[in-house]
Amino acid sequence: MKVSTRFLEIIGAWMLAIIWVLPLLYALWTAFHPGEFATRFSLTAPLTLENFRNAWAAAPFARYFLNTTILVTLILVAQFIVCTPAAFAFARMEFAGRNVVFAIMLMQLMIMPDVLLVGNYRSMAKLGLVDTILAIALPYLGSAFGIFLLRQTFLTVPQQLDDAARLEGCTLLGRLWRVYVPLARPTYIAYGLVSVSYHWNNFLWPLVITNSVNTRPLTVGLSIFASTDQGIDWSIITAATLMTSAPLLVAFLLFQRQFVQSFMRAGIR
């Protein structure tokens, strides 16, 4: 390979990278500088946190942060509790109708709850759950993706370990808890990261099912904040935008390797 083509390729890769981060850099510039510099670049522009202070004061972001944290935690814990035994049953137990039930479950991979807004809203109305954090979470708790991912992992656990535990007198749930769950730890971390980032960012269903400050997650709160009475103060809107994305973004930058490997693990197979 000629040196010059290689050189051009590297330049190309860098150009693409610069185009890709430019929007974010621009957002950072706008958020950390006074409004009059939002669209004007100057090396002497003073840095400020004023935009963040204004945004924080203009809407109940603290409450939105709390709501999203509760939501994400609730979904994660419930998904683990619900999907683990189901995945184990599919991986290591014989029962009539296994393949049929497995196929029925996998249908959710293509038809996700996100598309079924109308039907799910009616169910929540009947259950009296409209405008609750539980209602945002419920459609996602029985996750076909989670069950499938854990099943694939459980299938790789050596049968001898299972047999050994059984000989020691370990019960079914004991084996699941002591043998399978510890060995599947990387998968749990991977699935956890995917789940948290998905639900931290989820928008349409929460928008539909919530209508008060006490239940709204960050994404919905941000969209309301940005669309009402802020005029076009881009500095404040951008500051709010960065603020709401910050926890996930900072976590990603700190634990980049784990994130990337987790997304890979969740996708491959």
Add this chain to the structure above:
Amino acid sequence: MRKESLQAWLLLLPALVLLVAFTHWPAATTIIDSFYTTPKGSRPPRFVGIENYADLMTDPVFWTALRNNAIYAVWTIPASVILALVMALAVNTAMPGRALVRMAYFTPTMLPMIAVANIWLFFYTPDYGLFDHILSWFGGGRHNWLGDRATALPAMIAVAVWKEAGFFMIFYLAALQAMPPDLKECAALEGSSRWNFFRRVTIPLLMPTTLFVLVNAVINAFRLVDHVVVMTRGGPDNATTLLLYYIYEAGFRFWDQALAATLTVVLLGLLGLLAWLQFGVLGKRVHYR
């Protein structure tokens, strides 16, 4: 054996109940609702057969939404998948600042679509926005990117591609790193050109990954409408109305249950058809290792 069956069903029960209650059940009720009128006040829903579907056929907004979604899918899917492959090939080789470049590609994935939409909304603003700024250096004039029927949908497509390409890159990168290095040595010994190697070895070996990425890209093309809600609300004149956005409008802005249910059934049918195409037709031609 009967005891094991019982135990298995007990283990499955919570997941199965939740799954059926919030995926299969709403799908079923939506299909039923699509044959009834919207209940109004004290008037209960009335069975009307396929009338709702007949109405849909003459609804110009439905056809616009379908057309927009098709255009949106036809551009975002190949663009984000090809860019993802290019990105993966780029960061799979040794080069200065590789980690930084990889991070640059992947970071948009971590942002909520809502945040992405807010940032891009600013770029598209006439006069002040980044795009008009850049154009003005080249003597270009003011352009209302999101207010112009011709540029509104392409503007949404750009946002989606920017957000998704880095995500798909990860999967290609994983597949590239799993490729045995002796393949490359063999090809070098045989005197095969790089392009030839890429076309004859890399691409076929990446097919399972491509299928996986495609499935996700297709789903996202129909599932992700957050940016439409924030940036254009389907406008101008429905130029950016996608199917799911139209469902949202019908169901929660016009409160027209019959229309929303009928639209949902059409979308479900479409997703089912695409799933069948991908796994039934494309899946057979993929070589798994």
